[in-house]
Amino acid sequence: MKVLAILYDGGKAAQEEPRLLGTVENKLGIQEWLTSQGHELIGKINSVHSLMTFSRQLPHSKEGADSDFQKHIVDAEVLITTPFHPGYLTRDLVEKAKNLKLCITAGVGSDHIDLNAAVDHRIQVLEVSGSNVVSVAEHVVMSILLLVRNFVPAHEMIERGDWQVSEIARNAFDLEGKVVGTIGAGRIGYRVLQRLVPFDTKELLYYDYAPLPAGRCLPLSKLPILTSHIAAAEAEFVSQCDVVTVNCPLHEGTKGLVNEELLKSFKKGAWLVNTARGAICDKDAVAAALKSGQISGYSGDVWNVQPAPKDHIWRTVKNPLGGGNGMVPHYSGTTLDAQARYANGAKSILENYLTNKPQEPQNIIVGIGKYESKAYGQR
């Protein structure tokens, strides 16, 4: 059996830090185990071989007709990818991947796979649900604070050797008393709201078609003003928020959701944080809204193409006062703590597959021939 893992070249950092598990160098920590399992498997099931091929995350290797990805996908049975440096499994590639049975996302968010094509071709797609949701929620809280408090320009001023407090303070606010809303209140969105309770915001709102995660309702005394806006249009929802945080998966219903039209409904000067997926926000519309001051800040770690090109406008675009940009590379969900969890989770999904054990239901995005998760759009 061939297991193809698309990881990225971690270079010196990965050689020095073995806990950087999502890299080619450290191979999710499963190569040894898989090889040892392979020997065992050969003993138990005749002529089953385990071959693990690691593709370096380099443009020539990940994309294009002669890439390692395209070369190996044709006969791979299992594909492991991380969302941080994804190999994009398009319908075209799904059609070429005649042996493919299982895609494992080492992390959360499987939009780099054409999920409808996986349904049609009876390829299962599993992710390690919950593995990095705290990591992302913490990053969202940090991002909200750094925008609202105008942190990045303040730090840059200090590095430059300047000291002009008024330049920073003219656009710095408290989070207390503001309205914060999340589009998507699943594992991450809910945890963001939970973490914001002590900030005494005016309101914490959510917009989702699903109820809050089971067993996760905070006692009302702690969260008296959580309001559901399930039936409300996105425009009505964002118009009430000082801060909007995006925490839904990327699917047909959310691609370009935050576009020129919706941005007009934002409160003037609102802050927008997107750690969900870059393509949920329209690149040029967000840049224009920030540049014009329609929104005061944009922050997040996800990009419509990853790695983002050097001249991607989100790297440098600023508000009229020269701040409001909190963009970083895609790392909120790949802290060392998160890597340990998603590497273990990917291993156990693979182990279940190899030993014919049932998979954890919450990890199954696409089962055989159908969506099992309700998070990737209402169907």
Ligand code: NAI
């Ligand atoms: P989840 O499945 O627990 O929650 C997602 C929620 O979004 C669900 O409640 C779903 O009903 C809702 N939703 C879907 N479509 C919607 C729409 N059109 N409008 C409003 N709500 C909608 O997923 P989880 O764990 O909270 O992760 C959410 C997303 O965050 C992932 O799919 C992934 O794209 C992203 N993510 C980013 C990471 C990073 O490192 N930046 C790491 C982990 C996840």
